[in-house]
Amino acid sequence: MSARRRYWLMKSEPDCFSIDHLAQVGTEPWTGVRNYQARNFMRNGMRSGDGVLFYHSNCTPPGIAGVATVASEAYPDPTQFDRASPYFDPKATHEEPRWFNVDVRFERKLSRTIPLEEIRRHADDLGDEFALIKRGSRLSVLPVSAAQWALLLSLE
DNA sequence: GCCAACGTTGGC
DNA sequence: GCCAACGTTGGC
Numbered sequence A: 001m002s003a004r005r006r007y008w009l010m011k012s013e014p015d016c017f018s019i020d021h022l023a024q025v026g027t028e029p030w031t032g033v034r035n036y037q038a039r040n041f042m043r044n045g046m047r048s049g050d051g052v053l054f055y056h057s058n059c060t061p062p063g064i065a066g067v068a069t070v071a072s073e074a075y076p077d078p079t080q081f082d083r084a085s086p087y088f089d090p091k092a093t094h095e096e097p098r099w100f101n102v103d104v105r106f107e108r109k110l111s112r113t114i115p116l117e118e119i120r121r122h123a124d125d126l127g128d129e130f131a132l133i134k135r136g137s138r139l140s141v142l143p144v145s146a147a148q149w150a151l152l153l154s155l156e
Numbered sequence B, C: 001g002c003c004a005a006c007g008t009t010g011g012c
Helices: A019-025 A036-045 A116-120 A146-154
Strands: A007-012 A027-029 A051-056 A063-070 A103-115 A141-144
Touching (some): A007 A063, A007 A146, A019 A027, A019 A051
Antiparallel strands (some): A007 A141
16 A cells, blocks of 8 residues: 655755755755644655655755655654754653654756746746745745646756 | 745733 | 734745
8 A cells, every 4th residue: 555656845055955965965864844834744744755856945046956755754853852953942852742854865966956936937837826936935845746746847 | 134924932 | 812022934
């Protein structure tokens, strides 16, 4: 019984963690997500093998820089328990962890970054509900439909 | 660096 | 449960 492969988009600031960094290390825990909606997508929605669009945010130009694969089920984000970490959460306990992460494996870097500005031009095809281009949306982990996945990668 | 939009916190 | 204040995100 295996569910169909799902697709996601995950944002990272390249100064902090970039597609090139992921290419070097191969697989990396995607820690530090501190938003409940994003957490729920990771914890409840992601399965090993799902596709990930690696998005570079807060840079010039922002856009999709690569493709990765979900490489684990979600598990408690260890940084929430680490007092030395900027992601430390004093309200989290091992008995009741608040934050979860998956491991993400490098797949490939795109031949070019697909800029957000260009993605916006396909708003009609991507749909009003696509969180990446929804006005004011800051969601850092968001679902991508199979059709959106195909469309976005066709822009490469 | 600016700032709009958003999510979270905490007083009441 | 309301909502003002605050901190953060992330495009520009």
